[in-house]
Amino acid sequence: MNAAPDQEGTHWLVTGAVYIVLFLLGGVEGLIGSFQYSHVVGSVPVVALACCVVLLATCLLAAWAMRSVSGALLPAVGWLAASFLMAMPVPSGSLVITGTSPGEWYLYGGTISALLGVGLSLGSRIRGMAVPHR
Secondary structure, eight states, rough: OOHHHHHHHHHHHHHHHHHHHHHHHHHEEEEEEHHHHHHOOBBBBBHHHHHHHHHHHHHHHHHHHHHHHHHHHHHHHHHHHHHHHHHOOTSSSSSOOOHHHHHHHHHHHHHHHHHHHHHHHHHHHHHHHHHHHO
16 A cells, blocks of 8 residues: 555655654764863773764664664764864864873774764665575
8 A cells, every 4th residue: 555645755754754863963072072071081082982972872873773874874974074074173263072092982982883883774774685485
C-alpha cells in the first residue's frame, strides 16, 4: 500500500528537519567544547576527552536513529565546522582553541571521533546489507 502524496511530502519534510537538527547539534557540541576543552585534572584533559566521547556517541546514535550513514555525517560536519572555525585566529590575533595539549586533544581527538563515528556507521550499514532479511 502506497502512502498518500501528502504523507510522502510530510515524510521528506520531517526527515530534512531532523537532518538540520543533527547538523546544528554537532555545531552546538563544537561550540560548547571549544570554550570548555581546557579543563584538566592533573595533566589529563578530561573535558577534551569527554567531548570526543560525546561526539562519537552522537554520531553513532544519530546513524542508528536515522538508519543511514548521513545520520552520523551531519553531526560530524557540524562539529568540524564549529570547532575549526573557533580554532582560527581572529583579526586581533587571539584564539579560542589554543595549541596547548588539551586543544590538540580536543581538535585531533574530535576529528578522529567524527571519522570513527561515520566509519563505524558505514561499516554497520555494509554489514547490515550483507545479511539477507528473512
